[in-house]
Amino acid sequence: MLTKLHKSGRRNVASVLNEALRTPKRASKIKRVLSNYNKLKPVPYSPAEALAFLIENKLTKEQYINIRIGSKKRNCNIYPSYEILKIEKKKCYPDNINVTEISCEIPLQDLLNHTTKRILQIPTIKSMEQTMTNLEIIYKWGCDGSSGQAQYNQNFSGLTSSSTTDSDLFMFSLVPLKLQCSVNQKILTIWQNPTPSSTRFCRPIKFMLKKETKENTLLEVADIEKQIKNLIATNLTIGDKELQINHKLIFSMVDGKVCNSMTETSSQTCYICGVTPKNSNNIDELTNKKIKEDNLKFGLSSLHAWIRFFECLLHIAYRLDFKTWQVKQPEHKAMFSAKKALIQSKFRSEMGLLVDVVLQGHGTTNNGNTTRKFFKYAFQSSEITGINLELITRFGNILSCIASGYKINTNAFENYGIETARIFIKLYPWFYMPPSVHKILIHGADVIRYAILPIGQLSEEAQESRNKDYKTFRKHNTRKMSRINTNTDLLHILLVSSDPLISSTRKVKNKNKLDYSPEVQSLFILSDSDSDSDSDTESDSKDSTTERDSDDSHDGYTSQLD
Numbered sequence: 056m057l058t059k060l061h062k063s064g065r066r067n068v069a070s071v072l073n074e075a076l077r078t079p080k081r082a083s084k085i086k087r088v089l090s091n092y093n094k095l096k097p098v099p100y101s102p103a104e105a106l107a108f109l110i111e112n113k114l115t116k117e118q119y120i121n122i123r124i125g126s127k128k129r130n131c132n133i134y135p136s137y138e139i140l141k142i143e144k145k146k147c148y149p150d151n152i153n154v155t156e157i158s159c160e161i162p163l164q165d166l167l168n169h170t171t172k173r174i175l176q177i178p179t180i181k182s183m184e185q186t187m188t189n190l191e192i193i194y195k196w197g198c199d200g201s202s203g204q205a206q207y208n209q210n211f212s213g214l215t216s217s218s219t220t221d222s223d224l225f226m227f228s229l230v231p232l233k234l235q236c237s238v239n240q241k242i243l244t245i246w247q248n249p250t251p252s253s254t255r256f257c258r259p260i261k262f263m264l265k266k267e268t269k270e271n272t273l274l275e276v277a278d279i280e281k282q283i284k285n286l287i288a289t290n291l292t293i294g295d296k297e298l299q300i301n302h303k304l305i306f307s308m309v310d311g312k313v314c315n316s317m318t319e320t321s322s323q324t325c326y327i328c329g330v331t332p333k334n335s336n337n338i339d340e341l342t343n344k345k346i347k348e349d350n351l352k353f354g355l356s357s358l359h360a361w362i363r364f365f366e367c368l369l370h371i372a373y374r375l376d377f378k379t380w381q382v383k384q385p386e387h388k389a390m391f392s393a394k395k396a397l398i399q400s401k402f403r404s405e406m407g408l409l410v411d412v413v414l415q416g417h418g419t420t421n422n423g424n425t426t427r428k429f430f431k432y433a434f435q436s437s438e439i440t441g442i443n444l445e446l447i448t449r450f451g452n453i454l455s456c457i458a459s460g461y462k463i464n465t466n467a468f469e470n471y472g473i474e475t476a477r478i479f480i481k482l483y484p485w486f487y488m489p490p491s492v493h494k495i496l497i498h499g500a501d502v503i504r505y506a507i508l509p510i511g512q513l514s515e516e517a518q519e520s521r522n523k524d525y526k527t528f529r530k531h532n533t534r535k536m537s538r539i540n541t542n543t544d545l546l547h548i549l550l551v552s553s554d555p556l557i558s559s560t561r562k563v564k565n566k567n568k569l570d571y572s573p574e575v576q577s578l579f580i581l582s583d584s585d586s587d588s589d590s591d592t593e594s595d596s597k598d599s600t601t602e603r604d605s606d607d608s609h610d611g612y613t614s615q616l617d
Contacts, residue, residue: 097131097132097133098133099132099135100134102142103556103557103560105134105143106140106143107560109140110551110557110561115531122134123137144547147547147551147556147557148547148550149161149169150169154539154546155542156212157211157264157265158261158263159543161260161261163279163283164282164285166260167289168289170192171192171300174231174555175291175293176556177556177559180245180246187236187245188236190236190245190298190300190301191236192232192233193305194231195306195512196227196260196279196304196305196306197227197228197307197309198227198228198275199226199308199309199515200224200267201226202222202224202266204525205221205526206220206221206222209221209537209538219264220264221264223265223266223267224263224264224522224525225262225265225275226521227262228260228518228521229257229258229308230251230256230258231248231555232512251512251514252511252516252517253520254524254552255552255553255561256558257521258549258550258553259550260279261275263275267313269319272317273316276306276317280306283304286302289302305354305508306352306353307353307354307513308515310356311363311491314326314350314356318347318350323490325490326347326350326353326490327501327502328341328344330490330493332487332490333487335490335493336484336487338477338497341493348505351501351505354506354515355499356514356515357457357458357514358458358514358516359491360457360491360495361423361426361454362421362423362426363491364450364453364495365425365430366411367491367492368440369398369410370486371483372398372440373391373398374394375394376390377391380485399411402439406432406439430447430451430455433447443478445478446478449478452574453472453495456571456575456578456579457495457499457511458514459509459571459575460509461509461511461580462509463510463579464578464579465500465503466500469499471578472500476493476496479496521549524549524552525545525549528545529541532544532545532548
């Protein structure tokens with residue numbers, strides 16, 4: 056038979072048949088391989104997936120090309136060329152980008168139009184029906200300053216102020232949170248940001264080489280708010296459907312310094328009710344005090360809340376030997392310094408934490424990761440500081456609750472906060488409650504009621520983490536031939552790394568389960584699906600070790616040492 060096949064010219068068939076007849080089981084092995092051929096065949100990356108792969112692994116152009124060449128040599132050509140990636144990158148850029156030597160800015164309307172378009176291109180998004188009306192995307196936005204940026208050997212043009220320096224940064228960003236619509240008078244969620252506290256979707260509005268002063272904050276925020284007032288709906292055609300999407304922006308990605316600047320209050324005054332530290336320990340009076348409802352819009356700044364609560368407890372611990380709020384007498388100053396050094400030493404040796412260590416130009420070592428570990432190991436922290444264990448535990452529960460991203464039972468939260476405030480005053484009546492702690496314990500429930508989304512989703516963490524991206528991208532992903540090139544490349548990488556379509560193809564770590572204590576869970580409003588599945592709204596920022604600028608508000612603690 057094989058001979059006949061050869062003679063007839065069907066040599067390939069003869070060769071395959073000869074291979075199948077070599078052993079009794081050879082034919083079944085060949086059949087199995089043929090049936091699984093499509094499954095074994097390498098699946099190439101789409102341009103968007105390849106770009107997400109490059110961004111996720113922080114690859115340079117050269118590294119990506121080397122990986123692609125290496126895969127081709129092994130007959131696994133799954134990566135598109137870098138030229139295709141360059142075309143894909145350009146799809147991530149909105150129109151009308153304005154770049155100068157000292158700033159980059161995208162008109163808000165253009166940025167929202169582009170963001171909306173990219174969200175609607177996400178493959179997993181729910182199909183759009185004609186019955187869907189009142190389409191709306193909810194965003195959070197905010198600003199933050201950062202000092203200690205790298206200074207390069209690049210000249211400014213003669214038009215630039217002589218006082219301008221690239222060591223200071225002032226950045227504005229926004230994060231899309233939710234695309235929703237109305238169907239038969241019911242609100243339907245079409246798309247939900249899986250990581251609202253991550254930089255994955257944190258889009259740059261503008262950044263400038265200037266300090267975050269009160270004047271600059273008021274000026275630049277007013278400019279953004281003017282653009283918000285002039286926004287119009289985005290009109291898009293998806294298939295044969297004409298869609299009109301409205302935009303709603305929430306100014307919640309802010310820290311205490313921005314809130315004080317916007318409300319023109321000092322760092323030692325509550326911008327919600329106007330109380331000062333010396334009057335903050337009268338709980339009965341505070342619960343009946345009139346509040347400024349318009350200032351509830353700033354949210355609770357949940358990331359900075361961890362740091363402020365932590366520092367509040369530290370400063371109580373430093374004063375336990377003499378129990379006065381102000382540290383004026385020489386012997387008290389000596390006792391304060393000695394106790395601080397002892398506590399710092401114990402944290403370093405027993406928990407591996409650097410606590411309250413000043414970093415030149417970068418604030419202190421008190422950051423998100425340090426504070427979370429402090430509250431996680433409450434018993435050990437209580438042993439080191441001498442602070443009441445119940446108070447530390449209650450503070451940790453409140454902070455975990457507002458950072459969770461779950462809906463909160465405001466009545467339960469209000470009662471729990473006021474009860475915690477009473478415990479605080481009873482234990483340490485000589486220490487005036489700082490405004491940042493007062494705001495959450497006394498006014499936290501009011502802020503949560505005012506918010507249209509769970510308060511944890513309105514965190515400022517994405518904006519804070521974006522400052523570090525600015526440093527990293529500026530150093531490794533920009534050309535240094537001129538300031539225009541540097542700023543252009545920097546804005547481009549910020550846009551690509553936060554593009555909704557690209558970010559949606561990147562893997563999200565499901566690491567946050569509903570593992571809160573029963574006491575914390577009693578403050579939530581949980582559905583059955585929340586109880587049985589992982590939380591997809593908690594913080595997933597690339598590095599929670601948030602920097603603190605040297606000019607951040609410290610609730611006036613330092614001034615009490617003078």
